[in-house]
Amino acid sequence: MDYFNAFWVGGLICALVQILLDKTKLLPGRVMVILVCSGVILSAVGLYQPLTDYAGAGASVPLTGFGQILWKGMKKAIDQDGLLGLFTGGFTACSAGVSAALIFSWIGSLIFRPKMKD
Structure with missing residues (x-):
């Protein structure tokens, strides 16, 4: 049942984003920012953790x-370091994921030889 719940919730999120992209004139970069910010906001009000559970x-x-991870890191760092944690917590919490994305993207670019579109 865990796989089914993960599939339908993730699919619903992706479907809503696709509808947002198709029905509005928002660029993909702005939609990505909306997603991250909404993850932070939903985590801050306590609605996103039950969904991930x-x-x-x-x-x-x-x-x-990703927004939820940023929020968790900032909240933990603010509790430990005060206002300075607002600036350092998100970086600390998501550094492994961002590093992995950069490294694997670089390896992929070496393997597949990307080209610019004409």
Whole structure:
């Protein structure tokens, strides 16, 4: 049942984003920012953690989950370091994921030889 819940929640998030992209004139970069910010806001008001507990990777893998990780890191750092944690907590919490994305993207670019579109 865990796989099913992850599938339908993640699919619902992706479907809503696709509708947002198709029905508005928002550029993909702005939609990505909206997703991360909405993950932070939903985490701040306590609504996103129950969703990740229920759906697992279906809620933590989309960009809203990245917003949740940023919020958790900032909250923990603010509790420990005060106002300075506002600036350092998000970087500390998501550094492994961002580093992995950069490294694997670089390896992929070496393997597949990307080209610019004409």
